[in-house]
Amino acid sequence: REKGPTAEVVVVQPNFDPYAEKFSGSPNYVPYSEQITQMLTLSAQHLTPQTRLIVWPETALEETHWENTIERQPDIQRVRQWLSEHPGVALLTGITTIGSYPNKEAASETARYRDDVGYYDVYNAAAYFASATAPVALYHKSRLVPGVEKIPPVLSSVLDNINLGGFVGSYGSQAERTVYAAPAGAPALRPAPLICYESIYGDFVAEYVPNGATLLTLSTNDAWWLDSPGYRQLLRYGSLRCIETRRDLARAANTGYTGFINQKGQITQLVPAWVPTASRGLVHLNDEQTFYVRYGELIGRGAQGLAVLLLLGAVVAPLVRKS
Helix, strand or coil: CCCCCEEEEEEEECCCCCCCCCCCCCCCCCCHHHHHHHHHHHHHHHCCCCEEEEECCCCCEEEEEEHHHHHHCHHHHHHHHHHHCCCCCEEEEEEEEEEEECCCCCCCCCCEEECCCEEEEEEEEEEEECCCCCCCEEEECCCCCECCCECCHHHHHHHCCCCCCCCCCCCCCCCCCCCCCCCCCCCCCCEEEEEHHHHHCHHHHHCCHHHCCCEEEEEECHHHHCCCHHHHHHHHHHHHHHHHHCCCEEEEECCCCCEEECCCCCEEEECCCCCCEEEEEEEECCCCCCHHHHHCCHHHHHHHHHHHHHHHHHHHHHHHHHC
16 A cells, blocks of 8 residues: 555656757757757646646756856746746756866866866756745766766876867766755655666665655656667666655656656556657655665675675685695
8 A cells, every 4th residue: 555645746758869859969959948848838738736746857957057057047047937837836857067166175076177167067967946936956966877977087087188079077976865845735745856877776765765755756868778678677676766665756758768656666657658748647755764774785785795604615614624
């Protein structure tokens, strides 16, 4: 039986090909303003007076946003205007941001430097608008994809001296798990913002629960995998995270799989992949902590300890027999 009060959530799948349509410079680039229009339109089409949260996919707001001036960005103002027309609705979206540092001493190990801007980090992030007027709350993706979003510092310093025509180096991240505040009208709705690859780590996802998360949300861009097993596997990882934490998952993919998974790991709604659409579902908001959340990977750690004992036994036993 599902635990907790319910809330209505809309997840949006705009379906922009990341290789050909989504990003500036792509051969069939869809203008950024049109991308936002499509996401707002899909959101409005599935909205009801009971909807309390809308989730957009990873890098839905794909133009780079300086965090210290983010409120001046036209797309942010456009989102706020739309939310003002739909009071009581919160929006959680993927976004690309840049955070700056006053000097080298304050910069992170992933920070890069340019003469015109100084030290800065680029983030694959989530932005949360609790209302049309609430300050935007940011989360920086923390489990980065090796070789794509995370590069060893030594290799990064070498690549900095090579002009590869685009962004080079690791993205920035954060150490703590951010849980967003509940929007008006849904006091039990406290979403945890997962971004793509992060959902494969059970112990990582479980850290959101002690911070107050009652709902898991996943913003992803499964289209990077094309029609391969990758995005199907990521969907199944979501079911495991729901079972471990006893939290529902609201999943918004640029394309791939968009829908809902319940606390038992059962996929309750799934819209077709490779088409622009959205899905509306009722999620349960559980605030209890499972054994897994409280104690973590006991099976994994136990198996590691057993493996060490077996290895020692394999080494020591022949020595004992010889003696």
